[in-house]
Amino acid sequence: MRLQLAAAPPKERAGRRRPRPRREEERRRPRGAWVRPAIGFLVFVEVLLLGGHAVRWARTSPRFTLEEVLLEGHRVLDVQDLLRLAALSPGMNIFEVDLEAVRRRIASNPWVRQVSVRRRLPHALHVEIEERRPAALLRREGAIGVDREGVVLGPLASMPGGCLPLLEGFGPERLRPGEAVRGPAFEAALAAASLFAGAPLIRRGCLSVRPVGGGQLRLRALEGRMELRVSEEGMASQAARFRAVALEILQEPTASAARVELDLTFPGRVVVRPIGQDGGARG
Numbered sequence: 314m315r316l317q318l319a320a321a322p323p324k325e326r327a328g329r330r331r332p333r334p335r336r337e338e339e340r341r342r343p344r345g346a347w348v349r350p351a352i353g354f355l356v357f358v359e360v361l362l363l364g365g366h367a368v369r370w371a372r373t374s375p376r377f378t379l380e381e382v383l384l385e386g387h388r389v390l391d392v393q394d395l396l397r398l399a400a401l402s403p404g405m406n407i408f409e410v411d412l413e414a415v416r417r418r419i420a421s422n423p424w425v426r427q428v429s430v431r432r433r434l435p436h437a438l439h440v441e442i443e444e445r446r447p448a449a450l451l452r453r454e455g456a457i458g459v460d461r462e463g464v465v466l467g468p469l470a471s472m473p474g475g476c477l478p479l480l481e482g483f484g485p486e487r488l489r490p491g492e493a494v495r496g497p498a499f500e501a502a503l504a505a506a507s508l509f510a511g512a513p514l515i516r517r518g519c520l521s522v523r524p525v526g527g528g529q530l531r532l533r534a535l536e537g538r539m540e541l542r543v544s545e546e547g548m549a550s551q552a553a554r555f556r557a558v559a560l561e562i563l564q565e566p567t568a569s570a571a572r573v574e575l576d577l578t579f580p581g582r583v584v585v586r587p588i589g590q591d592g593g594a595r596g
Contacts, residue, residue, distance in 0.1 A: 376435050379405040383433065386442040389470070390424055398422060399440070407432055415440075423466055423491035449478045449506055451485035451494070453519075461503065463494040478506035481523040498524045501545040505530050508552040509541065529578060540588060544578045551577040558583050 382401055399415050412430045419428045427443040447458035447466055458466040467490035480502045483494050502522045509532055510520050525531045532541040543551050576584035
């Protein structure tokens, strides 16, 4: 076996300064490492300059002149009224149009429930509208309409098909279009109108609903001689009970000869009495 000896390293000369070891990152850093960041910065600056020129060109180019407004979803609202409300005019640059401002102006109309506005390049705006629909009247004269969310729509230019229920006692003279009727009493009246509208004895005329206190409502057909008294609680079961006995009551002479009230506030019973009397019973 042979042993190979390694030569000992030469001794440093006395007085010779030992070189300082370089840091790890200095040893790994290639020459010219600053070039790439510099190039990236120059490219970034160039993009900003070109982007600024592109924006100025787009805002002044006749290619992006507003020429058309596409309206969608409107049924009651007039097109010209919507355009006047949006304050848009031909010749405007499409990128100069403040979409949010246009949306707010159109949404200020009480008939508008939701609206979206977006650009359709190169020269059109697309306006999509969801209109409110009248669910009831707050006043029969002048037909002040209100939707299911309680928003007052103002006078109705034309009555929709069928007959809208009249919700009495909510002070339409104190409410302006766009304001809302709030509270459980309004919600209960609207629910009662929905449950009892179209029922026998009532379907021949428009239904009126009025809160009478104590958590109770009075319902009557505006063209009939029948009134109902219902409780705000359990209205669905009261409506089912009323429908079950309505045809039988309709055949009785008192139903056509006199004005009668059907009281549904007693659980499991229908109390029939002439209007203005406390007595009378039917179960």
